Amino acid sequence: MKLLQSTSMIILSIGLLFLAACNKTNQTNTPVTSTQNSEKPTVSTSPKTKTNSQHGASKGGQVVETETYHLEFVPVKEAKETHLDLFLQKGDNHEAVSNAKVTAQVQLPDGKQKSVIFNYDAKEKHYASVLSEKATGQYQVKITADI
Numbered sequence: 154m155k156l157l158q159s160t161s162m163i164i165l166s167i168g169l170l171f172l173a174a175c176n177k178t179n180q181t182n183t184p185v186t187s188t189q190n191s192e193k194p195t196v197s198t199s200p201k202t203k204t205n206s207q208h209g210a211s212k213g214g215q216v217v218e219t220e221t222y223h224l225e226f227v228p229v230k231e232a233k234e235t236h237l238d239l240f241l242q243k244g245d246n247h248e249a250v251s252n253a254k255v256t257a258q259v260q261l262p263d264g265k266q267k268s269v270i271f272n273y274d275a276k277e278k279h280y281a282s283v284l285s286e287k288a289t290g291q292y293q294v295k296i297t298a299d300i
Contacts, residue, residue, distance in 0.1 A: 212240060223247050226296060233287070239271055239280040241298055249278040254299040257282070262290025271296075 214227030225240040237257065241250045255271035271280035284292075 212238070214238070214240075222250070222300075224296075224298070226294070228284075228294075233285070235284040235286075237269065237271070237282045237284055237294075239296060239298070240278075241280060241300075250298075250300060251275065251278075252300070253280070255280045256297050258295045258297075259284060259286075260293040261286055262288045262292065 212225050212227050214225045217224045217226075221243060223240075223242040227238040227240070229236040229238065239255055241253055241255070242248060243250050251273050253273075257269040257271065259267045259269055261267060267284075267286070269282045269284060271282045273279075274281050280298075286292075
């Protein structure tokens with residue numbers, strides 16, 4: 154009986170370790186699709202995080218470049234909330250795109266989904282929103298920009 158219990162505990166422990174290792178996926182390799190009017194979408198399967206590029210300094214967030222657009226997502230954690238900023242720019246000179254509809258789907262640490270709407274800040278030339286959740290843990294964010 155003790156042999157069966159010991160074997161069961163070892164198998165369960167290995168299974169839990171395997172599940173924990175599989176859960177730690179790298180989300181930076183998620184494909185990003187950009188479309189404009191009726192053009193074919195361009196897909197970048199390896200977004201790159203940059204601090205400086207040929208077009209100037211980064212804002213300190215996750216940068217994704219497609220053929221047409223430059224996107225940078227910058228979450229800023231504060232005491233009571235998290236500011237979410239998205240810099241959406243077009244072309245080689247990185248002109249701000251001010252007429253997009255930007256939303257985010259945020260998966261909270263407890264697994265619940267929350268939809269967040271971004272508003273354009275004309276003074277700062279970026280899209281901004283606030284996430285008021287305070288739970289510690291991993292937040293997964295998927296941003297959609299309808300240009």
